[in-house]
Amino acid sequence: MLSPQQILDAARSKWPRVLRAEAAGENMFPLAIPFGRPSTTGDFGTIRKKLANLASADYKWRIDWKEIDTRRWGKQRWPRKVSFDSIENLAVALQLTEQLRLFREALAFARSACPKLEPWLQTRGHKIPELFSDWKSLIRVCAYFDANPSPHCFARQLSIPVGTKFIEEHKGILDELLKEVLGDRVNTNGVSFEERFYLRTETPQVRFRFLDEALQDHTGWPVVDCSIYVEDFASMRWNIPRVLIVENKAVFLSLPNTPDTLAILGSGKAAVSLSSCKWIEDSDVVYWGDCDEAGLGILSSMRALFPKMRSIFMDYESWMRWKRFAVAGKRDGTAQYAHLTPAEVETLTAVKEGPWMLEQEKIPHEEVEKMIKIIFPMNQHGSSRLHLSVD
Numbered sequence: 001m002l003s004p005q006q007i008l009d010a011a012r013s014k015w016p017r018v019l020r021a022e023a024a025g026e027n028m029f030p031l032a033i034p035f036g037r038p039s040t041t042g043d044f045g046t047i048r049k050k051l052a053n054l055a056s057a058d059y060k061w062r063i064d065w066k067e068i069d070t071r072r073w074g075k076q077r078w079p080r081k082v083s084f085d086s087i088e089n090l091a092v093a094l095q096l097t098e099q100l101r102l103f104r105e106a107l108a109f110a111r112s113a114c115p116k117l118e119p120w121l122q123t124r125g126h127k128i129p130e131l132f133s134d135w136k137s138l139i140r141v142c143a144y145f146d147a148n149p150s151p152h153c154f155a156r157q158l159s160i161p162v163g164t165k166f167i168e169e170h171k172g173i174l175d176e177l178l179k180e181v182l183g184d185r186v187n188t189n190g191v192s193f194e195e196r197f198y199l200r201t202e203t204p205q206v207r208f209r210f211l212d213e214a215l216q217d218h219t220g221w222p223v224v225d226c227s228i229y230v231e232d233f234a235s236m237r238w239n240i241p242r243v244l245i246v247e248n249k250a251v252f253l254s255l256p257n258t259p260d261t262l263a264i265l266g267s268g269k270a271a272v273s274l275s276s277c278k279w280i281e282d283s284d285v286v287y288w289g290d291c292d293e294a295g296l297g298i299l300s301s302m303r304a305l306f307p308k309m310r311s312i313f314m315d316y317e318s319w320m321r322w323k324r325f326a327v328a329g330k331r332d333g334t335a336q337y338a339h340l341t342p343a344e345v346e347t348l349t350a351v352k353e354g355p356w357m358l359e360q361e362k363i364p365h366e367e368v369e370k371m372i373k374i375i376f377p378m379n380q381h382g383s384s385r386l387h388l389s390v391d
Contacts, residue, residue, distance in 0.1 A: 004059065007033050007082055012094055016126035018087060023107055023125035030062070030083040031090060060089035099129055106135050114143040120180040134170060137162040141174060142181045149185040150198040204273050206233045207265040211258040215240070234276040240283050242376050245274075245302070247289040248361050256369045258376055272298065275305050285309040286375055291319055291326070292357035296348045297335025304339050312371050313363055316346035322358055323350070329357030 002010070010033050021028045066080040084090040091100040106128050110117050117139070121128075131138060144160045145151075151158060155167040167174060171193045178197055179186055190196035207227040210216035216224060219238065241260035246252050252265045264274070266289065274280060285306045289295035291314055303309050313322070329351060337348055351357065 019126040024122040030085045033082045059093040110139050113139045116181045142177050146181050154200045203229045206230050209263045211261040230273050238279050243283040243285045245287045272301050288312045290359050292329040293332040300337045300339040315343035319347045325362035326356040326358045329355040
């Protein structure tokens with residue numbers, strides 16, 4: 001038999017569904033709480049005390065009693081079910097009367113300011129109490145985007161009466177709300193929040209470093225190591241024989257001198273931003289990232305851009321050789337692996353078992369130098385291939 005507190009706990013577990021029904025205009029009341037029949041095998045004195053506690057509890061609920069015959073104690077009056085006759089009664093019992101009032105006000109405000117949010121209110125409205133402190137600002141942002149679906153400016157430039165950092169600090173819930181409000185006006189090809197909702201962001205940059213002084217001299221580029229906007233990098237009409245893309249900054253900085261080679265710092269998933277750099281397609285491209293789910297996903301994405309791209313230290317043989325340096329990794333549910341080689345797929349299977357992560361900086365530097373000499377032989381290319389022009 002449930003105690004009064006257990007009844008309240010069971011009722012509280014139904015509160016989110018009750019709020020959704022309230023938002024959808026559905027009536028869930030009277031709301032019955034499964035009760036169960038008291039056991040007749042226990043001590044009758046204890047049972048009678050529990051029944052008395054239940055009968056005397058004043059929680060705005062209704063108890064349906066039923067007289068039954070028991071073999072042990074004869075006729076007894078047992079509770080059959082406990083019900084709440086209205087959402088107001090349930091709110092009183094759960095001490096949520098103020099939350100219910102604020103919830104109804106939040107619904108009314110959203111429906112007035114941004115009607116297109118209605119489907120979300122009816123299916124996800126139970127989340128509103130978590131958002132009370134920011135609710136009006138969230139709705140104002142939604143209403144603004146509904147009227148201005150393609151701002152093409154920085155978020156802080158939007159004429160919305162919210163803090164200048166509000167959108168940046170609430171991207172998660174705004175992404176959910178704005179997708180509901182904007183529908184097919186969302187840029188479904190956008191990867192970032194800003195891309196999906198046509199906001200400007202800082203132009204991405206790419207960092208590169210010449211591993212060959214002669215290559216730098218031939219191109220006429222003024223510095224060995226620099227960062228420029230990706231769009232400027234893409235506009236170069238370079239014919240660079242060899243391109244080595246690495247993820248780790250320390251590795252990038254310590255790469256050995258290598259003839260005819262340009263090193264690019266991928267840094268996380270930034271390497272995928274090289275999709276506009278068409279001139280790289282004519283280079284001998286090699287990629288080296290961490291051996292984990294994310295790193296192999298980046299490798300696959302990069303090979304989709306540059307089909308002839310090779311990898312180093314990301315095949316199964318390398319994994320088996322250096323896995324003693326692996327540490328606990330993380331799951332990456334966003335990664336795709338359609339463009340991995342069979343040896344790389346074997347590595348993926350192995351790292352998923354942990355999941356594991358073999359960070360590229362764990363590979364000894366002398367082994368890196370040996371591998372680079374193997375993949376980029378000293379006499380593979382001649383300097384006659386070098387050419388530079390800029391649009």
